[in-house]
Amino acid sequence: MTVATHPLVARARLLADDLLAPHAERVDQAGVPVSHVEAVKRSGLLGVGAPAEYGGAAAPAAVARRTAEILAGACCSTWFVTTQHYTPVKLLAASGLPVRERLLRPLASGELLAGIAYAHVRAFPRVPVRAVPERGGWRFDGTVPWYTGWGLNDVMLLAGVTDAAEVVFAFAEAREQPGLRPSPPMRLAALTASRTVSLRLEGLWLPGKAVVLRTPQKEFAVVDRPRNTNASPAVFGVADAALALLDGVPEAEETARSLRTRLDETRERAYALWDHPVPHERIEERLALKTRSYDLMRAATTAAVVAGGGRSLDLDSRAQRLFREGMFLLVQGQTAEVRRAHLGHLGD
Structure with missing residues (x-):
């Protein structure tokens, strides 16, 4: 099977031609609708690289790249909301912690959509979000400057940095809650439709079982570098x-x-x-x-x-x-x- 003949590439093309591209200009002005996200969930594309035993497709990286090209070219706003999903899935697949069994299957199958709130870690040694151990879990304080898909994502992958320069990644529900408050949606020159906000964290507490990874900041930087280069x-x-x-x-x-x-x-x-x-x-x-x-x-x-x-x-x-x-x-x-x-x- 080639990349061009892979079933997920065919599904991406069908989704792009029948739904995303015809409505892209309207979405650009009005915002990504829930119906677009639900269509991507049903397509199986959210599990493109996820393990098959958890409901994913375990497709080669070349297939993931091709489907991303198709979705981004059809409606970049919808692509940007849904592309946040893949890093949380990848971290869960590599994790041996309990949160894997709770979240990997619903994320790999498309039952749930994940967002990410960790790009600020790249600002180190500046620490926009600090993580402190508290009551068997972790307390997060600070500001996440950019969070995409607010109101569309089900869960978020949040990261903070400890005083010992360790990065703590944990999952939280993507909703306003004690210790977590979103800004109004940002008005941007492009992709305002992606429902991007900033998040104010004031004592957001997450249990230890929500953690998917703890790693020294230096090690995170080495692994993260190729993603951006x-x-x-x-x-x-x-x-x-x-x-x-x-x-x-x-x-x-x-x-x-x-x-x-x-x-x-x-x-x-x-x-x-x-x-x-x-x-x-x-x-x-x-x-x-x-x-x-x-x-x-x-x-x-x-x-x-x-x-x-x-x-x-x-x-x-x-x-x-x-x-x-x-x-x-x-x-x-x-x-x-x-x-x-x-x-x-x-x-x-």
Whole structure:
């Protein structure tokens, strides 16, 4: 079975063509609806890489990347809400703690959707959220700057850092509760539809059985680094969608052909590094391909806007939506290392 013929790729394409893409401009303005999330849950895509014995598909990484491209290109807001789910599933699959048996099956099967509240850990030695042992569990205090999918997620993966520089990951219900208060939804230039808020934590207490991982911050940083230095499948998905808008535009044919060739070559090289057996090696090459993918996405979305002319200024225009989504992807999951590499590349 190839990636192209995998059943989950077919389901992603059906979902994209029948539901996500036709409604993407409306969702962009009104917000990701519960019905979109329920459709993704039913599709089986939330368990793409989860263990089969827990109801997942245990599909190869290449299948997960391809489905991400398809969903992001169809409706980046829906993709962004649902893509938060995969890290919690991965952590649970690797964990030997009791929370695995409680949550892995409902998350792998799509019964529940998970969000993430741990990107702030990358700010270390600054500690936006502190974790303190208390009453057989953990108390969390501070501010989670970004939390996506509020009102759509069932559970969240929350992280805090202890005074001993240990990162504590634990699951909490994704709802307002004592010690946890969300901000109003953020108004963003792109992906406002993703229902992103900040979370104020004031003595949120979680039991010890909610913990999925405790690890030194230095070890977390080593494992986390490749996630941000690799090129994102969503970037390729948005670029593909923008180039599709050039089909049938005679004056854009040569531009589209050139960009597709370079995009496919970059994707092939970038994904080869995704599959490299040592994920924290060849970092400079990974960053170079990541910034090249940004260049190509930016060129593709710009070409779509130019080809659309004045119509691209309409909020119902697919071209301008993809252009704004591309802007969002330039900073999504950005670290200081990625920012330096990207700015250095732009200055060359």
